[in-house]
Every structure is written in structure tokens, then in C-alpha cells.
Amino acid sequence: MLTIYTANSSDYPIIQKIAHETWPDTFGLILSEEQINYMLDMMYSTNALSEQTTNKSHQFLIVKDEIKHLGYxxxxLNYKGLSKTKIHKIYILPASQGKGVGKLLIKTITDIAMKNKNHSLSLNVNRDNSAIDFYKGIGFEKVGEENIDIGDGFIMEDYIMEKKLV
Structure with a gap:
């Protein structure tokens, strides 16, 4: 049975561990090892996670089964003052992908968004990420693209995808 719970600062090591296990598999053929390491540090250091949850209103959800944590x-909510929920991150351990874990996380976020009167979900995804097909399959559509300079000479080349909520 899968359980989803809202993470707090004591869960940062779990998030960091999953990130370090999923990113090489997710981005190994897309990004250089240097960029992966740079981004992991930039987004998943304890200070970065604290900044996201404390100053940027990000909420983390962690999913686990009876044995271990599977993803996050x-x-x-209300991204940029709009009735839109931004999904900043979603990563599932490679061995748990394709088993409904990601769909369950998206459904949970959808339910939270709707309870808070948000009318759409939005996310960015690397233009070469195979997860694009997953997002399309659950109702997301490409609505744009952007290049984000993240420093140190690295660029994130993303599609912006959205899903309208009923």
C-alpha cells in the first residue's frame, strides 16, 4: 500500500537521497555530469530545500510503501498570484516508475489544488525528458517553452506544460 505524506525539514535527507538516485537515470543522457551535480547542489542542498519551503511556499510530498520511500x-499553490498550482518537482525511483506512483502524486496535488480553488496545474520539463509522454498521457499539454539560465554556464531548456482542472 502506498502512503503519501507532507514532508518537513526532518525529511530533507530522504528527498536528497531520492534526488541523487533518480537524477543520473533521468538526466544522464540529456545533461553533463557537471550540470547534474551543479543542479543537485543548487536545488537539493539543505539550505536550498529550506529556502524553497520557507521563503518560496513550496510544499513537498513524499510517497512510500511498506518498505521504503519511492519518490517525492x-x-x-496560487503560483505567481494566479489560481494555478505549479509542480516544481516530481521524481520517482527508477525501479518504481511505471507502477502508478507518479500518477498518485499528481492526483494528490490535483486534489489539493482543487480544494484551494486552483484551476490548472503547470510544470516545466526538459525538452528531451522521456516524462513528456507521461505528462501528455495524464492530460498535460505543451503551452510554451523557455530557456532558464541557472548560472555557471548552464541552461535549462524546458517545455512548459499545463493541465486544466475541472
């Missing part, structure tokens, strides 16, 4: 997501 982070989201922000």
Missing part, C-alpha cells in the same frame, strides 16, 4: 513531488 513539490508544488506551490
Amino acid at each position: 513531488a513539490s508544488y506551490e
Whole structure:
């Protein structure tokens, strides 16, 4: 049975561990090892996670089964003052992908968004990420693209995808 719970600062090591296990598999053929390491440090250091949850209103959800933690997501309600929920992160351990874990996290975020009167979900995804098909399959559509300079000479080349909520 899968359980989803809202993470707090004591869960940062779990989030960091999953990130370090999923990112090489997710981005190993897309990004250089240097960029992966840079981004992991930039987004998943304890200070970075604290900044996201304390100053940027990100909420983290962690999903686990009876044995171990399988993945996490982070989201922000009312993104940029709009009735939109931004999914900032969603990562599932490679061995648990394709088993409904990601769909369950998205459904949980959808339910939270709707309870808070948000009318859409939005996320960014690397243009070469195979997860694009997953997002399309659950109702997300490409609505744009952007290049984000993240420093140190690295660029994130993303599609912006959205899903309208009923």
C-alpha cells in the first residue's frame, strides 16, 4: 500500500537521497555530469530545500510503501498570484516508475489544488525528458517553452506544460 505524506525539514535527507538516485537515470543522457551535480547542489542542498519551503511556499510530498520511500513531488499553490498550482518537482525511483506512483502524486496535488480553488496545474520539463509522454498521457499539454539560465554556464531548456482542472 502506498502512503503519501507532507514532508518537513526532518525529511530533507530522504528527498536528497531520492534526488541523487533518480537524477543520473533521468538526466544522464540529456545533461553533463557537471550540470547534474551543479543542479543537485543548487536545488537539493539543505539550505536550498529550506529556502524553497520557507521563503518560496513550496510544499513537498513524499510517497512510500511498506518498505521504503519511492519518490517525492513539490508544488506551490496560487503560483505567481494566479489560481494555478505549479509542480516544481516530481521524481520517482527508477525501479518504481511505471507502477502508478507518479500518477498518485499528481492526483494528490490535483486534489489539493482543487480544494484551494486552483484551476490548472503547470510544470516545466526538459525538452528531451522521456516524462513528456507521461505528462501528455495524464492530460498535460505543451503551452510554451523557455530557456532558464541557472548560472555557471548552464541552461535549462524546458517545455512548459499545463493541465486544466475541472
